[in-house]
Amino acid sequence: MPQQLIFTNDVADALSEALGSISPSSTFIITDTNVESLVLPLLRAESPETVRARKIVTRPGDVNKNLDSLSRIWSDLVAGGANRRSAVVCLGGGVVTDMGGFAAATFKRGIPFINIPTTLLAAVDAAVGGKTGINFEDLKNEVGAFCNADAVIISTRFFRTLPTRELLSGYAEMIKHGLLTGPDTFNRLLAFDILNATPDELLPLLEQSVMVKKQIVDEDPTEHGLRKALNLGHTPAHAFESLALEQGHPVPHGFAVAWGLVVDLILSHMMLKFPSDALHRLAAFVAEHYGAPSITCDDYPALLRLMHHDKKNTDGNIRFTLLSEPGAVKLDDTATEEQITAALDILRDLLHA
Numbered sequence: 001m002p003q004q005l006i007f008t009n010d011v012a013d014a015l016s017e018a019l020g021s022i023s024p025s026s027t028f029i030i031t032d033t034n035v036e037s038l039v040l041p042l043l044r045a046e047s048p049e050t051v052r053a054r055k056i057v058t059r060p061g062d063v064n065k066n067l068d069s070l071s072r073i074w075s076d077l078v079a080g081g082a083n084r085r086s087a088v089v090c091l092g093g094g095v096v097t098d099m100g101g102f103a104a105a106t107f108k109r110g111i112p113f114i115n116i117p118t119t120l121l122a123a124v125d126a127a128v129g130g131k132t133g134i135n136f137e138d139l140k141n142e143v144g145a146f147c148n149a150d151a152v153i154i155s156t157r158f159f160r161t162l163p164t165r166e167l168l169s170g171y172a173e174m175i176k177h178g179l180l181t182g183p184d185t186f187n188r189l190l191a192f193d194i195l196n197a198t199p200d201e202l203l204p205l206l207e208q209s210v211m212v213k214k215q216i217v218d219e220d221p222t223e224h225g226l227r228k229a230l231n232l233g234h235t236p237a238h239a240f241e242s243l244a245l246e247q248g249h250p251v252p253h254g255f256a257v258a259w260g261l262v263v264d265l266i267l268s269h270m271m272l273k274f275p276s277d278a279l280h281r282l283a284a285f286v287a288e289h290y291g292a293p294s295i296t297c298d299d300y301p302a303l304l305r306l307m308h309h310d311k312k313n314t315d316g317n318i319r320f321t322l323l324s325e326p327g328a329v330k331l332d333d334t335a336t337e338e339q340i341t342a343a344l345d346i347l348r349d350l351l352h353a
């Protein structure tokens, strides 16, 4: 089913319309305890449907995106009398949209659901594209299904209460989309004051960014080709993220993505002559907003090991998505360990400057 994307700061109206076209027998709102106290009251003040809906509240954080929470959601749906004609509204960050979407996709073999992402990261990434699921046995997103929400309502109104690092984390994915789009969008994003922007200033930029992902996902829903473009920055990012986790000081996904984008542009410069001025501008932005990963050359073997384990590597080579310039993507490039080590040296130089 095609996914309806609605960009608006009049969320109550959009939700009313989306629910109207489903006309469910009953409505459930799945959210987490933080969003329940910070966001739900704002929505309820305007939206009678959300006052009438039954609440299902989960514990926040990725550690709770698990079978136990999922099974509680199913239990709450059963206890609340949900049937095949009920609908679910997922109000929250990526944890809620992933897990709530999976609960809806599997309950009674699938009931309609609407996503209202409340973090920038979920708006730009998780809530669009039909990936739903949970972590399982310490493996991220190990169990899930592709299932599109009936509607995704994207608003910037609820980001006011987001901690700065959460906002920056989502912005890294917007910069990634900007790099995939072209020099104008990329430059506009680097010049935009994300930390002081009003909701109405951010909404059009967010819309443009989400549409980049939407177009790619529509062409390649199951990640066999073009969708790999969205992995820009992510081979090194996953390694930074996993290393930080192993070392006991986890970093937000978007911070790892910001550093990973710099690594991929360094490799792009080395292998595809990506323009060095654009690389330096990104590095300056990342150094200012995201700092640098706390790594030394002693960490390189661990980082290389983690990159080798990445699920994208099917033949023992470490694969990267690279660019010859902003907007010009080359999928499935490989780099040698020497090239990656050199790129990590340059990264540390650029970000500590």
Ligand code: ADP
Residues within 6 Å of the ligand: 032, 033, 034, 035, 038, 039, 060, 061, 062, 092, 093, 094, 095, 096, 118, 119, 121, 122, 126, 158, 159, 160, 161, 162, 163, 166
């Ligand atoms: P993601 O960052 O991938 O979207 P989460 O769903 O874990 O992941 O959300 C990150 C954290 O932010 C969670 O603790 C969540 O409860 C909280 N959160 C979500 N939306 C908001 C908001 N609008 N304001 C404040 N905190 C929020």
Ligand code: ZN
Residues within 6 Å of the ligand: 125, 173, 234, 253, 257
């Ligand atoms: Zn990402």
